[in-house]
Amino acid sequence: MDIITILKKYPLCHRCFGRLYAKLLHTSNYERGKSLKIAKAIELESKLLNLMGKYNELTESGNPDEIEKTDTEKLKIASEITEIKGQLKYIYKSGLTEIKLVDIPEEINEEEGENKLDLCPWCKNIFDKENLEIISEKVIDLLKDYEYETFLAGTMLPKEIKELEKEFETPYMESIKQEFNRIMGKILVEKTGKTVDKNSPDIVIMINPYNKKIKLQINSIFIKGRYRKLVRGIPQTRWPCRYCRGKGCEKCNYTGKQYPTSVEEIIAEPFMKVFKGKDEAFHGAGREDIDVRMLGNGRPFVLQIKEPKIRKADLEKLKEEVNKSGKVEILNLDYGVRKDVVFFKNEPHKKTYLAVVECEEDVYDDEILKLVEKLENLTINQRTPIRVSHRRADLVRVRKVYKACANRIDSKTFELTLYCDGGLYIKELISGDEGRTSPSVSEILNKKCICKTLDVLDVHDMENYEEN
């Protein structure tokens, strides 16, 4: 759209007009907008001056013989003058009042008198000092409850402004969002002394500068570490009551939970208290069954604390607090990032297990010896176990056992230590799961066996994993 066409339709202020050409010249939007208008006005004013001169000349040197010819010419010039005056009207209406090379048509002077400048339809004066002050003070007030080091200011535009922008969009314009973000960011840096972080700010401040509504998005903090589960009978994560699905009912004593506690709750409780979070999420690198202990170097986890008011605390102290529980221990604590969660979910780590195997009949030393020999470097075909088939797709997984060793306990029972791929179901590796896992300990011994107890001794994740 040409300058006049735009201004005729929308009396944009200098700043907004300059924003249409933001990427063409490095200066402020205001400066650019005003300059463009001035340049155009000068061009039109000089044309006007020229035409006025010609008109006057014709009037003065009126040759009676050519009166008809002169009148036609005068008429033509007059209409050109009207046209240019009309164009100039729109430029002046958009806030340019300083230059007056020739008299401005009276009607415009009048309009200027009563209403200097129409409210700019794009910015609606959101960049006014007062408006910026009100908004920034409101933000500061909302932020006072939170500890943070970095922030990012974002702008939400009303629908009608978004639509307006689309209408006069140019490839080199800047959205009003970008300009407001920049200006508000600068004001907030000055007022708070904090820094802007575009990638992972502690807090994102979303501002609608038109109605002055502000929303804070407090980003989560992530604490990574490893946990040991020292007792059987507690699930890894909060487990909603299967009757009421967490609402609370008679069966669950109105706790909404199937189990009174979990690894998640034991760890999260002291953290939530200190970091004053609104909610939390527990991400483990895999999970063990409720009746399985997690020992050794522990299982990696990330505790996500949502909308925390505090972002830094003494992790060592929190560790001690959790370890006092006697049920769960945590170690290697550190602050993490969101990416750590994804990493966990995608890495099936090799593991070392200790299983107590119980046979229906007596089992002899040479049988156990043969079993161990057979298990080493053995490939297992495992169809989804019956006990998890309601929530996992039914398919055959191929997993490997790398190392095995055994220790007799009594005539029917022995301990079996296994170093194997992550994702291998150990209980089924022992029982055979009615033929769904093959080969299995039951199959190799040709005796019915069950896994009496199971512990995870090690999770071999990237850090301490060594092929040996």
Ligand SMILES: [Zn+2]
């Ligand atoms: Zn404007």
Ligand SMILES: [Zn+2]
């Ligand atoms: Zn319930």
